[in-house]
Amino acid sequence: MLFHREETSRTSSPLIRRAKTIGVRVLGALVVIVGVTFLAFLLSYISPTDAATQYFSNRGVAPTEAELAAKRAELGLDRPFWEQYISWIGGLLQGDMGESYRSGRSVAMSLASALPYTLSLTTCAMILTLLIALPLGLYCAYRKDGAVDMVTRVLTYAFYSLPSFFLALLLLYILSVQLHFLPVSSKGPVGLIMPTLSLAIPLSAWYVRQVRAIALEQLSAGYFDGLRSRGVSEKTILFKHVLRNSLVPILSLVGISIGSLLGGSAIVECIFSWPGVGDLSVDAINSRDYTVVQGYALLMAVVYLIVNWLIDVLYRVIDPRIRKGDQA
Numbered sequence: 001m002l003f004h005r006e007e008t009s010r011t012s013s014p015l016i017r018r019a020k021t022i023g024v025r026v027l028g029a030l031v032v033i034v035g036v037t038f039l040a041f042l043l044s045y046i047s048p049t050d051a052a053t054q055y056f057s058n059r060g061v062a063p064t065e066a067e068l069a070a071k072r073a074e075l076g077l078d079r080p081f082w083e084q085y086i087s088w089i090g091g092l093l094q095g096d097m098g099e100s101y102r103s104g105r106s107v108a109m110s111l112a113s114a115l116p117y118t119l120s121l122t123t124c125a126m127i128l129t130l131l132i133a134l135p136l137g138l139y140c141a142y143r144k145d146g147a148v149d150m151v152t153r154v155l156t157y158a159f160y161s162l163p164s165f166f167l168a169l170l171l172l173y174i175l176s177v178q179l180h181f182l183p184v185s186s187k188g189p190v191g192l193i194m195p196t197l198s199l200a201i202p203l204s205a206w207y208v209r210q211v212r213a214i215a216l217e218q219l220s221a222g223y224f225d226g227l228r229s230r231g232v233s234e235k236t237i238l239f240k241h242v243l244r245n246s247l248v249p250i251l252s253l254v255g256i257s258i259g260s261l262l263g264g265s266a267i268v269e270c271i272f273s274w275p276g277v278g279d280l281s282v283d284a285i286n287s288r289d290y291t292v293v294q295g296y297a298l299l300m301a302v303v304y305l306i307v308n309w310l311i312d313v314l315y316r317v318i319d320p321r322i323r324k325g326d327q328a
Helices: 002-045 051-058 065-075 081-093 107-142 147-160 164-178 189-219 222-229 234-264 266-271 277-286 290-318 320-327
Strands: none
Touching (some): 051 065, 107 266, 147 189, 266 277
């Protein structure tokens, strides 16, 4: 009987620890989402120009005080802050993110139609970054202080210093205005090329330097010389062992970068008229369309949390030691 109790406690304790870990993460995610929604709503509330005033301004109408008060009552802007916030949260829990003050369209539908464009741009930029940075960073680490390494370090420093919006304008001027290779804007695959390059080039420059530093640390480990002394080809060592052992810190970079790409692509989307959520949010901010701004902030928080969860899952797929640490 005693033996049975000990076995039960041993088998259940990892499950209990895992459940506690999941519970803590879910609670942390809820805190982040509530914090983001509260800040977004608060900033909209304290803005000097409310949606009712902007409604008449967009139509070139000078409203009377009575008309302005009636519009505020219609939009629910005459209620206290907490009442407005709780009402908005109640709508969110029912799947209702409100309607755009400017267009009258559902905010959820507007964001859902724009999100695939932003995700496709982010994905293409991330894939191109990794295709450039991984082989080049590994080669520069392997041929440290060689000619390619020296030139690459100078170029990556220069490209990383370029802001994405400046590079976007430069590409627009060269490839569209001067050479007529690409259209200024397009919603198809061709329209992805210049926005992707604008985001991927500076990010690739940073990644090359980071991958080089991570790979140098791996190359200084004892297993590299051990494998080489056993006759394993250096190409196999680099791409099978060094790269694999470098994937966990690289995944951490990817998680950070995807978040910055999702939020930082807004200016690039505006320059190329790419109809993503960034472009939608900038238009909403300019027109004081606060319901869209609040929905955008909530959506980005949720997407960022999902990305971090996926990166955490990949950690455990790539490195079994992390799974064993969870079960210990």
